[in-house]
């Protein structure tokens with residue numbers, strides 16, 4: 001495979017098509033179907049999405065967790081599955097279903113005044129506020145409407161609430177909403193920050209959680225590790241993929257993944 005960008009046509013194109021598999025090549029570069037295209041260097045790699053497995057929720061079959069298999073690096077660990085919640089967070093119909101499922105966990109208990117949203121779950125947060133009201137969850141806010149707040153994050157990863165937002169946190173009953181809870185570090189830090197600003201954490205909800213309880217707080221969730229057959233997480237030093245010399249497929253964080 002030549003390095004750099006090349007223009008392909010005729011036999012050369014067909015050779016590349018068979019080398020990469022026609023499906024991947026054409027999907028990445030539809031121009032290939034017409035015989036000429038600019039081919040970037042990474043053409044011989046698989047698309048991660050081709051390793052996708054779809055797992056329906058036990059709670060609500062309308063909700064599907066998409067899992068990509070491979071070798072991924074996070075800030076803290078290496079993992080063999082990337083849990084792709086993009087559609088659950090950003091597709092309106094799916095975000096609404098997630099919120100409905102989450103609201104069931106708060107039917108009979110504590111008041112909620114503010115939802116603190118992280119990991120790009122703002123759409124779910126807005127629907128969740130609506131669903132909680134429908135479920136009759138009490139709010140102590142005088143205007144009978146919940147706040148849905150996205151915190152700012154400092155360089156050290158700590159949540160920051162500016163002066164105009166702090167009245168929505170101080171002495172308020174808080175529901176912490178996040179996409180994924182694996183090691184529990186993020187939740188622990190978020191709870192600490194909310195308490196620092198005077199908030200009262202009444203509940204934690206996550207789309208995926210590796211544990212039902214983290215630092216004494218029950219983590220309500222829709223999917224957990226039992227939904228994923230062979231979900232494994234390793235420290236960088238003990239990662240079996242790295243030890244075999246297998247290259248990392250992508251860097252991942254709460255926003256998504258970047259293929260390498």
Ligand SMILES: [Zn+2]
Nearest residue numbers: 078239241242
């Ligand atoms: Zn590794």
